[in-house]
Amino acid sequence: MRIRREDVDAVRERSRIDEVVGEYVALRPGGVGSMKGLCPFHDEKTPSFHVRPAVGLFHCFGCDAGGDVIAFLQQINHLTFTEAVERLADKAGITLRYEDDGSGKGGPRREGVGQRQRLLEAHRVVQQFYAEQLATPDALQARQFLTERGFDRDAAAHFGCGFAPKGGEVALRHLRGRGFTEDELLASGIAGQGRRGLYDRFRGRLVWPIRDVTGDTVGFGARRIFEDDSIEAKYLNTPETTIYKKSQVLYGVDLAKREIGKAREVVVVEGYTDVMACHLAGVPTAVATCGTAFGADHIRIVRRLLGDDDRLGGRVVFTFDGDAAGQKAALRAFEEDQRFVAQTYIAVARDNMDPCDLRQKRGDEAVRELIASRTPLFEFAIKSTLARVNLETAEGRVQGLRAVAPMVAAIRDPSLRPEYGRMVAGWLGMEIEAVQRAVKSAARSAGAPDQRGARPGAHAEPDQRPQRPVVHRPDPRDPVARIEREALECLLQVPRFVPAPDADALNGESFRVPVYRAVHDAIRAAGGMSVAAGLEGPAWVEAVLSYATPDVAPVVTELAVAPLPADTDETLAHYAAGVVLRMVDMELVKQIGDLRSLVQRLAPTDDGYQQAFADLLAIEGRRRSIKERMNPS
Secondary structure (H helix, E strand, O other), rough: EOOOOHHHHHHHHHHHHHHHHHHHOEEOOOOOOOEEEOOOOOOOOOOOEEEEEOOOEEOOOOOOEEOHHHHHHHHHOOOOHHHHHHHHHHHHHOOOOEEEEOOOOOOOOOOOOHHHHHHHHHHHHHHHHHHHOOOHHHHHHHHHHHOOOOOOOOHHOOOOOOEEEOOOHHHHHHHOOOOOOOHHHHHOOOOOOOEEEEOOOOOOOEEEEEEEEOOOOOEEEEOOOOHHHHHHOOOOEEEOOOOOOHOOOOHHHHHHHHHHHHHHHEEEEHHHHHHHHHHHHHOOOEEEOOOOOOOOHHHHHHHHHHHHOOOOOOOOEEOOOOEEEEEEEHHHHHHHHHHOOOOOEEEOOOOHHOOHHHHHOHHHHHOOOHHHOOOOOOHHHHHHOOOOOOOHHHHHHHHHHHHHHHHHOOOOOOOOOHHHHHHHHHHOOHHHHHHHHHHHHHHHOOOOOOOOOOOOOOOOOOOOOOOOOOOOOOOOOOOHHHHHHHHHHHHOOHHOOOHHHHHHHOOOOOOHHHHHHHHHHHHHHOOHHHHHHOOOHHHHHHHHHHHOOOHHHHHHHHHHHHOOOOHHHHHHHOOOOHHHHHHHHHHHHHHHHHHHHHHHOOOOOOOOOOHHHHHHHHHHHHHHHHHHOOOOO
């Protein structure tokens, strides 16, 4: 079964690409009608990912990923086309209709909605069930656990807290009653396989829904609250499934994402109750990992939400207990510091309390003060390293210098290195010159940081960029290619401002760059400016894409998303007319050259001379008219 074309078109029309992309990427203005952010499909320091809402397309100028809102959701969540359409339709409140695709499976609705959607629906249903169970008498200890930590009923509802009944079949019966199969229950991770069949994995526990950045529940974290719980582990998380990868989710990110982008700050805490405490205390940028260390995949999520690039500052604040385990976790975070452009900090409360305990014992203000009193992660890491040696002896001080000199040398900001060198000299009680020599020696041994800010050999990763389409790209310095590109950008993006008769007079020979000629061929096949004038929004670009070959389609998307150098309709109209008329002028210059050559080769008495001469005069006259329009007095 396939979804009806008109329903797919309705989904595209009612799903704003900037809102959908904004769930994953911090977008900011990137030119007239354009928004930009860090690409979610490859690692980068400077934003090259552009979204143009008016045409409903995105394009990354770094890795060539591009397409419409459906393509974005497919790529970011690894969905099929049908699954992506179904997901967008659900959010837009559109009821999809299905038709026979020749497989012989008729009916008004496709049998077996995509597995991902089924698993997400199972999580939605059981999360609501768990939340309702929290109000039952059997959940008294779960409610007491929350109350003792300062979380009332409203807080529990805000964070989706629930209770999984002790009977391992209760939740599963509820899910089976909603039409979910045994295979789906197992694949979701909600159910476990026992000797006597399936059972609720989280039975008898207080549960928190773990949601992805869009707000869909993809897993659960469950806290042991009964002494007779057969599983000794204090916390139990969903196992790895097709929709839940613990290294790629952050608890609370659905609630914190907008505040993270607005404040350009993220606070990384250690547990679910810490996230709750921070948010309720006025630190709404807090998130937590789910049963795993903060790693490279988490950093990619945070960087996209921060809009973490070279030009705008940001803060990443880690909170860890001050005990040995907390220090170890902090040093692990320090090892990942080079992946960030944002400044990284650590906040450790006195008495080694976590944010939840701190709020409970000292109130909301204490939590806010904890985050405000953060220490740069470099400083914390250097001091923690020096604490392991005996600075009372000369040997210990030398050992300490050798240990921390590479850390100072690795600081991304060159203006900070001398300052940290002076601080280290003070902590060691050594001459500044000796420390500076050690830092320079460490830098030479390690090599300079690479362009992504990573220490050579320390965090090297294979390039994550998707392969570019096999298509020849013109030299951007070529003036002819530049004019052709600018003209195509206008034909695709602002056809209403283009002089239509002049644009439609351009033919296949007008474009000399092969790939741009192929794009123009698709524009002509779609009907040219006469058709574009009757289409609105993304419809015109979609029409062109339908005539573009697979290797040319990404170039169409790129040109349709590229920022235009104008900031008002008036200046945009002037710009669009100017670049198209320059293309016409280039074509006329070529024709004039060909005719002059022909006229010079012919004698006045030869056949064709008079016609060639008349054509030359006519084209020269047209060129003068074009020049006058390009440069009105």
